[in-house]
Amino acid sequence: MTEKFPPEDDKYKPVSSIESAPVLEETYPLIPPFSYCLIQTDPLSNRTQYIVVEVPLEQKEEEKFKIIKQILIEELDVDFSLLKEKDRAAEYLRRKVFDIVKDYNLKLKEESFDRILYYVQRDLLGFGKIEPMLKDHMIEDISCDGVGVPLYVWHRKHESIPSNISFDDAEELDSFVIKLAQRSGRHISVANPIVDASLADGSRINITYGKEVTQRGSTFTIRKFRSDPMTITDLVLLNTMDPLIGAFYWFVIENRHSVMIAGGVASGKTTLLNCISMFILPDAKIVSIEDTAEVNLPHENWIPSVARLGFGGIEKDGRKRGEISMFDLLKAALRQRPDFILVGEIRGEEAYMLFQSMATGHLGLATIHGDSVESVIHRLESEPMNIPRTLLRSLDIVCVQAKVRLGGKFMRRTVAVTEIAGVDPVTNELLTNPVFKWNPREDNFTFYGRSYIVERIRDQLGWSDQDCWDEIERRKVVLRWMVKKKIRHWQDVATIIREYYSNPEKTFERATRGLQ
Structure with a gap:
């Protein structure tokens, strides 16, 4: 299934607050073609907001989604946490949803099936309404300060900004932080209301439960782990x-x-x-x-x-x-x-x-x-x-x-x-x-x-001062070349460093040519 991204149909428009915030900073996909983000600034308050927009379900799709989700919860015979490869778990879930649609004669078009499957996977494999945020490579932190408070994100470009996502019900938020703790292999309760842990992808989380230690209710902060680390x-x-x-x-x-x-x-x-x-x-x-x-x-x-x-x-x-x-x-x-x-x-x-x-x-x-x-x-x-x-x-x-x-x-x-x-x-x-x-x-x-450290290295290697600084200058040229060519992926950077150690002259000559 392919859809124009982001969709332009009126039914895809985000929450009404966007109508009064005409300055669009940027938009990009999160889980295409089902979710994307808008970053917009209100010209009156000069306040920037991070807005998650997800493809909506029509009324009949919503009804069938609830039926499918309930059947899955009752009938699933596998613990997704045991499926280390998320692609395998997603494919397993797709087959189960397909079987339910067929067995219960729910009659779904391909487009409706894809939309419903997105929400099923978002809620059962992912982390519900915050799953699109977790997929955003530009977000460093996601924090919830309590019931009814908008989630804040730390965006690499726009820094700390509020979002249009919130938990408006204490029971919903409590249930969510319990899920976070369980996914990280921890237990949280009134007796043990503070948990520090890591998610499967390496993201760090801090969770508090109920109003035992935080007066606005349960809270969580997720510090995302970069699978593509900075270099x-x-x-x-x-x-x-x-x-x-x-x-x-x-x-x-x-x-x-x-x-x-x-x-x-x-x-x-x-x-x-x-x-x-x-x-x-x-x-x-x-x-x-x-x-x-x-x-x-x-x-x-x-x-x-x-x-x-x-x-x-x-x-x-x-x-x-x-x-x-x-x-x-x-x-x-x-x-x-x-x-x-x-x-x-x-x-x-x-x-x-x-x-x-x-x-x-x-x-x-x-x-x-x-x-x-x-x-x-x-x-x-x-x-x-x-x-x-x-x-x-x-x-x-x-x-x-x-x-x-x-x-x-x-x-x-x-x-x-x-x-x-x-x-x-x-x-x-x-x-x-x-x-x-x-x-x-x-x-x-x-x-x-x-x-003084370079002078110590000079003495250890038996080099002159000029030899040392010439070597540093050569490495500076290699770094400038990597910057110019935007060689930034950690595996590519590691390869060049390894090549320099094995053949510095060849790597330096390659960098010099690349800067010309």
Whole structure:
């Protein structure tokens, strides 16, 4: 079945509020040809809204949809959660719906069958009315603040905006958050009203149940997992950093130096961690440790490990039964002889073990909350991390990410790249060396002209300063070429990085020709 997309017939028009919002920002498909989004701005209030439009069912179709859905609920003999491949589950459901239509003589045209099947799959395989939002690659977060409150989305282009979707009935919302918890393998109830978990696709969810802890009723926040993660090309295209900073990371990570990425909430810490981790040598052994899965790497020799919250009440040791903490995962990781350890976010006792491992030769890439090098050092030296200053010397680079406002819009920027140069033997003060800084007025980046880490690499390799900076410049050319050609898919970026490691001259020549 093919339909014009988006449909122009009057019956497809979205809610009436759109009539008073004539400024159309953009429209694009979500689950074509059955759902799409409109992003429109009210010229009076200057308020932008994210509007989900779904193909409507006619009255007779609606009646038959309810019959089919009820029969499916009563007769289904398979747990869709056991069908790991969603395509298999969708095909199974299509056959069941077809059999019901035939057995109960419901008489549906092909167009009606397709529309009804869309809603059946949306409700039984997907997440109901929010399923189209989950399919939107431009959405980072979806949040419900309670009964009768419009769901808000964080859109990559339009930032935080309300939608036309809401749960107007407390029972409906309670039922939905229970479904969310069950789909993530968790239990939520009045006795256990807060749940943190992950969906099957890796998206992070936080759920509260009823009015036990949130006065407006049940809430949920879904932080979507990108199956197509951002790459270093994306960061340069978005001016989060410039090609020289990217080439600098490439050079220092290849030569086994540790990096800690600091920043506030939604500043792009994990995104940057994922991007620069792709510079790790292709055959190096990597272990990643996270609360919830966010890192997505192309490396074969990679062990992704995720903490487990545990079940039941708190036991005598202060933990839940079956709980696996990041500290436990880090202890296990050190027995696996990794070349690189990636820690999604350090905040507790695992920090001390990470720094001990870096001091003994393991390489660490990690994120931490902090808005400056000074605040990061203060956090590391304070409870509950308690990293002694002597161990802090094992950290090579601190990068500070920030979400900044430019031209009325929020952007993410690498505001500082600073090296930990050592400890003053007299004052015991930590010595730092700024390498790069973001200039907010011009929205560009300043290189301070010296890197102690590059000088260490120079000595390790027996190169000259010029050799090192020539090599960084070659990698900068490769990054500029990738940006120009918009080579941004993570598998394509990983292939070019791998090719550069195996034949740098050939890859550099290819990039040089591509820039001409």
